[in-house]
Amino acid sequence: MLKLPAPAKLNLILRILGRRPDGYHELQTLFQLLDYGDSLEFSARADGIISLDAGNLDVPERDNLVYRAAQLLRQEAQFADNISPGAHIRLIKKLPCGGGIGGGSSDAATTLLGLNYLWRCNLPINTLAELGRQLGADIPVFVRGRTAWAEGVGDKLTPVATEKRRYLVVAPGCEVSTAKIFRDSRLTRDSVAITLAALREGQLTETPISSEKLEAFSSNDCQALVESLYPEVRNAREWLQQFAPAHLTGTGGCIFAAFQSEQAADTALAELPRKWQGFVANGVQISPVHQQLAKLTSSD
Numbered sequence: 001m002l003k004l005p006a007p008a009k010l011n012l013i014l015r016i017l018g019r020r021p022d023g024y025h026e027l028q029t030l031f032q033l034l035d036y037g038d039s040l041e042f043s044a045r046a047d048g049i050i051s052l053d054a055g056n057l058d059v060p061e062r063d064n065l066v067y068r069a070a071q072l073l074r075q076e077a078q079f080a081d082n083i084s085p086g087a088h089i090r091l092i093k094k095l096p097c098g099g100g101i102g103g104g105s106s107d108a109a110t111t112l113l114g115l116n117y118l119w120r121c122n123l124p125i126n127t128l129a130e131l132g133r134q135l136g137a138d139i140p141v142f143v144r145g146r147t148a149w150a151e152g153v154g155d156k157l158t159p160v161a162t163e164k165r166r167y168l169v170v171a172p173g174c175e176v177s178t179a180k181i182f183r184d185s186r187l188t189r190d191s192v193a194i195t196l197a198a199l200r201e202g203q204l205t206e207t208p209i210s211s212e213k214l215e216a217f218s219s220n221d222c223q224a225l226v227e228s229l230y231p232e233v234r235n236a237r238e239w240l241q242q243f244a245p246a247h248l249t250g251t252g253g254c255i256f257a258a259f260q261s262e263q264a265a266d267t268a269l270a271e272l273p274r275k276w277q278g279f280v281a282n283g284v285q286i287s288p289v290h291q292q293l294a295k296l297t298s299s300d
């Protein structure tokens with residue numbers, strides 16, 4: 001059995017620049033990967049069937065991004081004669097759904113990476129990222145597994161280093177539909193593009209973007225709309241704001257704040273009102289799933 005993590009992400013910055021003729025939005029975002037998330041267990045099935053145990057997750061099997069990713073990989077990959085491309089997959093869900101922390105997308109990416117390994121497909125990362133893109137705009141960043149600056153519809157990725165910080169993420173219990181936010185006529189879609197060079201302040205590309213710079217540029221064009229639709233998201237932001245500047249991630253509904261020390265984040269989490277869920281996590285440059293697969297591959 002192969003057990004792999006499916007980490008969450010935060011959008012430290014989310015700027016919407018415009019809408020394309022196909023309805024998708026041009027955006028700029030900084031995807032920060034975290035060391036906290038769901039996990040998946042993959043066991044080979046000799047009968048060639050793909051089965052999924054998603055616990056209490058209230059999503060029909062055929063709509064689950066894990067199942068869809070597995071089916072897509074099986075359809076697109078080539079297999080050696082001794083490989084039967086079947087698997088039983090167990091999804092252990094920790095991340096709230098519709099939180100803007102990319103749970104479903106990360107589950108799908110881990111499925112592509114995990115089954116590519118289990119079934120010995122040997123598809124390159126570029127191909128897996130392209131398969132992921134067919135399932136959702138957020139999936140390629142998890143397949144590539146690097147904290148990254150993203151443009152286009154979120155798929156043109158440039159890996160970036162960010163200063164090490166600990167994040168407190170609050171889930172105020174609102175499942176927000178990404179499609180619904182992007183359909184809303186009140187959404188701000190006219191942000192001016194910024195450059196990665198401005199974020200980097202002329203520093204070398206390996207130099208982590210400083211906390212000050214991240215904070216100075218952190219804004220989310222969905223925040224005002226999401227807070228007006230979901231007052232509990234505003235309440236959560238105002239609560240978190242007493243400790244550190246707090247922002248919406250993605251199209252919501254989770255709110256996050258960055259802390260310089262583990263202890264400061266843990267202290268704030270201890271005071272979280274019981275009606276909300278929350279977790280603390282470290283920002284990482286490389287996805288935990290890639291770290292784990294690298295270990296497995298080197299010991300093969």
Ligand SMILES: C[C@@](CO)(OP(=O)(O)O)[C@H](O)COP(=O)(O)OP(=O)(O)OC[C@H]1O[C@@H](n2ccc(N)nc2=O)[C@H](O)[C@@H]1O
Pocket residue numbers: 011023024025026027029099100101102105135136137138139152153154178179182183249250251252
């Ligand atoms: C905007 C982000 C920022 O991270 O929001 P979150 O989903 O994380 O909250 C993501 O890129 C979302 O990615 P993902 O959730 O994979 O989106 P998809 O499944 O591809 O699309 C869901 C819906 O969002 C809209 N959509 C998505 C991405 C984009 N750049 N423009 C859009 O207009 C489309 O209307 C689409 O029908």
Ligand SMILES: Nc1ncnc2c1ncn2[C@@H]1O[C@H](COP(=O)(O)OP(=O)(O)O)[C@@H](O)[C@H]1O
Pocket residue numbers: 057059063064065066096097098099100101102103104105107108175176178250251252253
């Ligand atoms: N494995 C999965 N985990 C969570 N949600 C999933 C999954 N597969 C499909 N979905 C669907 O995708 C929607 C958004 O998922 P999620 O990734 O949690 O949100 P977000 O895109 O806001 O980060 C869910 O509401 C659910 O209907």
